[in-house]
Structures are given as structure tokens and as C-alpha cells.
Amino acid sequence: MRILVIEDDALVADAMVRGLTQSGFAVDRVSSAEMAEAAMQRETFDLLLVDLGLPGMDGFEFVRRVRRAGSGLPVLIVTARDGLADRVNALDIGGDDYLVKPFAVPELAARCRALIRRSKAAGNPQVVVGHLHLDLPRREARVGGEPLELTPREWAVLECLALHAGQVVHKERLQQAVSSWTDDITANAVEVYVSRLRGKLGEAVSIRTVRGLGYRLDES
Amino acid sequence: MASPARGFSIRRRLLLLLSAPLALLLTAGVLIDYFSTISPLSAAYDQVVASSIVAVAAHLDIGADGRVKSELSDQAIAVLRADNHDEIYYLVLDADDRFVAGDAGLPVAPEGRDNPSFADAEYRDAPVRVATYRMKTASGVVLISVGETTNKRRESARNMLSYIVASDVAQLLGTLLLVWVGVRVGLRPLLALRDQIARRSARDLAALDESPVPSEVRPLTEALNRLFATVAEAANAQHRFLANAAHQLRTPLAGLQAQLELLSSDLQQHGAADPALRERVARLHTGMQRLGHTANQLLALARAEPSANPAGDFRELDLADLAKDGVAAHFDRALAAHIDLGIEAESARVSASDWLLRELLANLIDNALAYTPAGGNVTVRCGIVASGEIAPRSAFLEVEDDGPGIPEEERVRVFERFYRIASGEHEGNGLGLAIVEEIARAHGATIELTAGSGGRGTRVRVVFAARES
Numbered sequence: 001m002r003i004l005v006i007e008d009d010a011l012v013a014d015a016m017v018r019g020l021t022q023s024g025f026a027v028d029r030v031s032s033a034e035m036a037e038a039a040m041q042r043e044t045f046d047l048l049l050v051d052l053g054l055p056g057m058d059g060f061e062f063v064r065r066v067r068r069a070g071s072g073l074p075v076l077i078v079t080a081r082d083g084l085a086d087r088v089n090a091l092d093i094g095g096d097d098y099l100v101k102p103f104a105v106p107e108l109a110a111r112c113r114a115l116i117r118r119s120k121a122a123g124n125p126q127v128v129v130g131h132l133h134l135d136l137p138r139r140e141a142r143v144g145g146e147p148l149e150l151t152p153r154e155w156a157v158l159e160c161l162a163l164h165a166g167q168v169v170h171k172e173r174l175q176q177a178v179s180s181w182t183d184d185i186t187a188n189a190v191e192v193y194v195s196r197l198r199g200k201l202g203e204a205v206s207i208r209t210v211r212g213l214g215y216r217l218d219e220s
Numbered sequence: 221m222a223s224p225a226r227g228f229s230i231r232r233r234l235l236l237l238l239s240a241p242l243a244l245l246l247t248a249g250v251l252i253d254y255f256s257t258i259s260p261l262s263a264a265y266d267q268v269v270a271s272s273i274v275a276v277a278a279h280l281d282i283g284a285d286g287r288v289k290s291e292l293s294d295q296a297i298a299v300l301r302a303d304n305h306d307e308i309y310y311l312v313l314d315a316d317d318r319f320v321a322g323d324a325g326l327p328v329a330p331e332g333r334d335n336p337s338f339a340d341a342e343y344r345d346a347p348v349r350v351a352t353y354r355m356k357t358a359s360g361v362v363l364i365s366v367g368e369t370t371n372k373r374r375e376s377a378r379n380m381l382s383y384i385v386a387s388d389v390a391q392l393l394g395t396l397l398l399v400w401v402g403v404r405v406g407l408r409p410l411l412a413l414r415d416q417i418a419r420r421s422a423r424d425l426a427a428l429d430e431s432p433v434p435s436e437v438r439p440l441t442e443a444l445n446r447l448f449a450t451v452a453e454a455a456n457a458q459h460r461f462l463a464n465a466a467h468q469l470r471t472p473l474a475g476l477q478a479q480l481e482l483l484s485s486d487l488q489q490h491g492a493a494d495p496a497l498r499e500r501v502a503r504l505h506t507g508m509q510r511l512g513h514t515a516n517q518l519l520a521l522a523r524a525e526p527s528a529n530p531a532g533d534f535r536e537l538d539l540a541d542l543a544k545d546g547v548a549a550h551f552d553r554a555l556a557a558h559i560d561l562g563i564e565a566e567s568a569r570v571s572a573s574d575w576l577l578r579e580l581l582a583n584l585i586d587n588a589l590a591y592t593p594a595g596g597n598v599t600v601r602c603g604i605v606a607s608g609e610i611a612p613r614s615a616f617l618e619v620e621d622d623g624p625g626i627p628e629e630e631r632v633r634v635f636e637r638f639y640r641i642a643s644g645e646h647e648g649n650g651l652g653l654a655i656v657e658e659i660a661r662a663h664g665a666t667i668e669l670t671a672g673s674g675g676r677g678t679r680v681r682v683v684f685a686a687r688e689s
Contacts, residue, residue: 211562
């Protein structure tokens with residue numbers, strides 16, 4: 001997974017490069033939008049990490065140009081400005097997610113991973129979360145290469161959680177994901193499927209309960 | 221705003237200042253009118269009495285020896301005494317003051333400048349007006365007195381007085397009405413200005429419309445408009461400053477914090493020989509996190525203040541969405557602290573600033589997580605409270621924990637900036653609840669700080685003003 005970091009502050013950029021490299025990404029860094037455009041002509045990247053306050057062409061303009069050129073590359077915007085206008089703008093101009101400085105390195109890595117996974121899932125029907133591997137068209141789940149026996153409803157719950165790994169999935173959403181087979185599935189039923197899944201998944205990944213809200217699938 | 225204005229009202233002052241002297245003028249007017257009408261009236265009645273003297277005098281026969289004899293016939297006397305309202309008396313005394321004719325004992329008016337002279341006296345237990353004519357004869361002065369009871373005079377004086385009072389009171393009421401209307405109409409531009417100011421939102425810094433403002437007040441509105449302009453410029457400057465400060469502070473903080481994070485994980489991985497070194501880096505890292513947190517809090521607090529926050533930010537939103545996002549965003553921290561973070565959300569719509577409320581909720585959850593020991597529970601709730609029977613229903617957002625709670629005597633103080641609970645050895649900066657309060661105030665919401673359910677822990681509830689319909 002290759003990430004292009006566009007950040008003019010050397011200290012921040014260095015931390016991003018180190019942190020993401022440690023998390024297993026290949027990382028290139030440039031300090032201006034103009035340099036980023038040149039780099040993107042030479043190489044292919046899986047994610048752009050863009051600081052909004054850049055010298056010369058600013059981050060807004062850069063992302064707008066990337067999108068105008070028709071690129072669907074995931075873009076994570078990193079900004080020191082957290083005003084409402086800035087947040088709305090960041091997403092409006094075509095950013096996929098934003099992170100306000102200062103940030104924790106693990107969170108940065110997690111966001112990058114989630115964005116890349118989401119963009120891959122769109123074209124590639126394989127989802128990988130830690131040791132869990134889902135083949136979406138064949139409805140097959142494997143843990144460390146071993147196939148898992150899942151009922152259709154358990155599969156539906158796991159698929160929904162895995163597609164949004166690292167994010168809280170609301171109970172209502174899981175209910176809807178399961179309801180395509182029968183008329184109404186209660187929230188309690190969802191709990192039952194989740195607890196069965198936990199049993200089958202073991203230590204491979206963890207499904208965490210957010211009381212009253214839903215569940216989150218994380219790498220163990 | 222209303223209470224200091226109550227003590228002093230220009231309208232009341234004008235009405236009072238005008239009506240008190242007007243009432244005095246009325247009293248003086250009544251007196252002047254009364255006395256200026258009563259004396260000609262009295263003179264006219266005196267004239268009638270005097271003419272009776274002439275009739276009596278005409279019938280006196282004064283002999284050569286000076287003896288006086290009355291030749292008034294009974295018929296003439298009857299004519300003389302004829303009156304519907306008053307008794308009429310007469311008396312004739314000769315030069316030696318001997319009784320000649322008439323009603324003995326009728327008082328005699330003392331001699332005055334005029335002849336006949338007049339006097340008020342009493343006769344047969346009733347007040348009388350007496351006229352006495354001193355007729356010079358060869359033998360001396362003959363006195364002819366005619367007296368008349370005062371019924372007619374008193375009657376007409378009374379009539380006169382009530383007429384005068386009635387007409388003057390009518391005039392006064394008319395004048396007061398004109399004054400009242402005049403004051404009202406005259407003050408109308410001032411009241412319009414007052415309403416214009418009262419209608420404004422506290423965040424509105426636009427200039428006042430000066431077209432209906434009278435010239436006396438114009439210096440005031442001009443000063444206000446200059447002030448508004450200055451404040452608006454200051455707010456803009458503050459806005460720019462905050463945006464710049466945010467960028468200039470956060471970028472190096474982000475760099476330092478991330479570098480320290482990496483350094484500490486490097487040391488961990490490479491199993492650095494010196495555990496004290498790892499400890500020092502870990503401390504630096506924690507300190508840096510606190511610095512970053514405080515910088516964020518200070519910026520949030522500054523931006524929550526009304527002057528930095530234009531009203532245009534407000535829109536319709538559902539507290540349940542906000543609460544769900546808030547819980548999801550804090551789930552990792554709760555997980556790390558081994559605290560069960562949960563939510564009980566019902567849909568509750570409010571008009572609010574989305575990012576301000578997110579900031580508010582983030583601070584409430586942060587606090588709850590910081591002050592709740594491992595194994596504890598933190599619950600975010602939102603919904604509708606019915607306040608009172610005639611249900612204007614208010615939306616609320618609350619965070620409850622089952623930590624050690626806040627002692628009753630500290631509950632007011634915790635909203636002060638930089639205040640920290642004495643007993644806690646926690647790493648707060650004391651800004652969280654100040655931000656919450658500032659944001660609640662910007663939304664016209666109230667904060668209730670109580671113990672949690674079962675008397676344990678802390679519950680902070682933000683109640684939004686009830687909405688119509």
C-alpha cells in the first residue's frame with residue numbers, strides 16, 4: 001500500500017512517514033501540492049494524505065484538481081483548522097475523511113487502512129481484517145486459511161461489520177442487513193448472531209459492543 | 221435588561237412633572253375665579269338692599285323739632301319685606317338713637333367710607349347683611365338700616381363655586397389628556413428605537429437604523445453604532461486570530477506529539493537498555509498530550525464565545541445523531557480505560573450549532589471517562605423531558621457516570637475556568653465544563669449537575685429551551 005504524504009511541516013511530515021512506515025505502508029513525502037502533482041504523474045499511489053495549509057497551491061485547491069481530473073483515489077485530509085466551514089469544505093471538495101491536528105499516530109494509520117480497505121472493496125470483492133479473510137461473491141469466510149461454517153444471517157452480520165471494520169456499526173444497520181431473509185429481526189436476535197460469531201471467530205478478530213449503539217469489528 | 225429601566229421612565233417623569241403643577245394651577249384658578257365672581261355678585265345684592273333704604277327713607281317724616289316719624293303703610297312694609305328666599309328687616313333710629321320704626325335690635329353697620337355702609341352681622345340667630353344709611357337732618361344724623369338674611373347669597377355663591385370647579389376640572393382633564401397624548405406621540409421615536417434594540421439578537425452587530433431616531437438621541441445611536449462596528453471588527457479579528465493560532469499551534473504540536481509517540485514505541489520495540497529513559501519519554505509524551513489537549517480546549521472555549529460565533533451557524537439537528545457519533549468517537553478511549561461507554565438515545569430535534577454541540581458532548585464524555593475508574597460505566601442519553609403539565613417539551617442531552625461524583629459544595633465551582641476538584645489527582649486542565657457552560661449559554665440551554673441514578677457518580681444534563689409546536 002503506497003501513500004503520498006503532502007505536508008510542508010517537516011516535523012509533522014517526518015512523524016507521518018515514520019509512523020505509517022512502521023504500520024507497514026510504503027510512504028513518499030512531498031512538501032507542496034505542485035510537487036505532489038509531479039509525483040502522481042510518475043508513480044501510482046493508493047492514498048493521498050493532504051495537509052490543507054500548504055504553501056503555494058493550498059490543499060483545497062489541490063484536492064479539487066485531483067477530483068476534477070477524475071481520480072477516485074482516497075484522500076485523507078489532515079488539518080489544523082476545525083471550524084465547521086473547514087470540515088464541511090474538506091468533505092465537499094472531495095476528501096474522503098479528515099483528521100484534526102494534533103492526532104495520534106495509531107489513529108492516523110487506522111484511518112488510512114480503513115480508507116484503503118474501503119476503496120479496494122469497491123473493485124475487489126475480498127475483505128481482509130487481520131487474520132480474517134472474506135470472499136464476498138462466494139460468501140466464504142476464512143480465519144488463517146481455515147474456512148468458517150456460517151449461517152446466512154451470521155454471514156450477513158459479519159460482512160457488514162467487516163466492510164466497516166474499525167467503525168461502529170449501528171444495531172439498526174445490522175438488523176437491516178439480516179432482515180433481507182425474514183420479515184423482522186429484533187435487536188436481540190442481532191445480539192445472538194454476534195455472540196455466535198464471537199464464538200466462531202475466536203481470537204482472530206474482536207467484535208466489541210458499544211452499549212446501546214452497536215458493534216465494532218477490530219483486528220485483535 | 222428590563223429591571224434597571226423600570227425605576228426610571230421618561231414618560232412617567234414627564235407626566236408627573238406636568239400634572240402636579242397643572243393641579244396647583246387648577247386650584248389657584250378656582251380660587252381666583254371664585255373671588256372675582258363673588259364680589260360683583262355681592263355688590264349687586266347690596267345694591268338691592270340699598271334701594272330698600274331709599275324706599276324707607278322716602279316715607280320718613282322729619283318734623284321741624286327734629287322728631288322722626290315713619291309713614292310706611294302696612295302695605296308698603298309688606299312690599300318691602302316681600303322676598304321668596306330671605307327675611308328682610310329694617311330699622312329707623314333718630315338722631316338720639318331712639319327707636320322710630322322697624323325691627324328693634326337689628327344691628328347697625330358701622331360708619332364707613334361709603335354711605336350707606338354695609339356689614340355682615342347676626343340677627344335672630346341667622347347671619348344677615350346689613351346696610352345703614354346715615355341721613356343728615358337739621359337735628360342730627362338719622363340712621364336707616366335694612367337687613368337681609370343671606371340665603372340667596374349663599375345659594376348663588378354655592379352655585380357659582382360648583383360651576384367654576386366643574387369647568388376648571390374639565391379644563392384640567394382636557395389638558396392632561398393632551399399632555400398624555402403629546403408625551404406618547406413625542407416619545408414614539410424613542411420607543412421605536414427601544415423596540416429595535418430589544419428585537420436584536422445578542423450576536424447581531426449590524427448598525428441600528430437611524431432614520432426614525434430624533435436628533436436628541438442621535439449621539440447615543442451614533443455612539444452605539446460606532447461601538448457595534450468596533451466590536452464586529454474585533455470579532456472578525458478574533459476569528460482570524462483563532463484560525464491562525466489554531467494552525468500555528470497545532471501543526472508543531474502535532475509534529476512533536478507524533479514524534480514522541482514514535483520515539484516511545486521505538487524505545488519499547490528495541491528494548492532500550494535504560495528503563496528510566498523510556499519512563500522519561502513516556503512522561504514527555506503524556507505532557508505533550510496534555511499540552512495539545514489544553515490548546516484545543518482553549519481554542520474551543522474562545523470560539524464558543526458569542527462574539528466569535530455568528531448566529532448563522534445554527535441549524536436543525538437531531539441530538540440522537542450527535543450522541544451516537546460522540547459515543548463512537550470516544551469508544552477507543554473507553555476501551556483503553558476499561559470503561560463501559562454506552563448510549564440511550566431517543567430522537568430530539570433542536571436548533572443548534574452542530575460543531576459546538578459536538579464540542580460540548582466531547583467535553584462531557586472526556587470528563588466522565590477521566591473521572592470514572594476502570595470497570596465503571598458512562599452513559600450518554602438524549603431525548604425529550606416534559607417540563608410541567610402544559611407540556612412545552614424540552615430536548616436534553618446528558619452524560620452520566622458512576623465514578624466518585626462531585627461533592628455538593630463543589631458543584632457550582634466546577635464550571636469556573638481552570639477550576640479542578642481538590643480531591644482529584646487527574647490530569648484535567650479545568651476547562652471542560654467551562655466550555656460546556658459557554659456552549660450551553662450560546663444555545664440558551666441550562667445545565668443541571670446532579671448525582672447519578674442511585675446517588676452515585678455524576679450526571680450532567682443540558683436542557684434546551686422548549687420549542688413551540
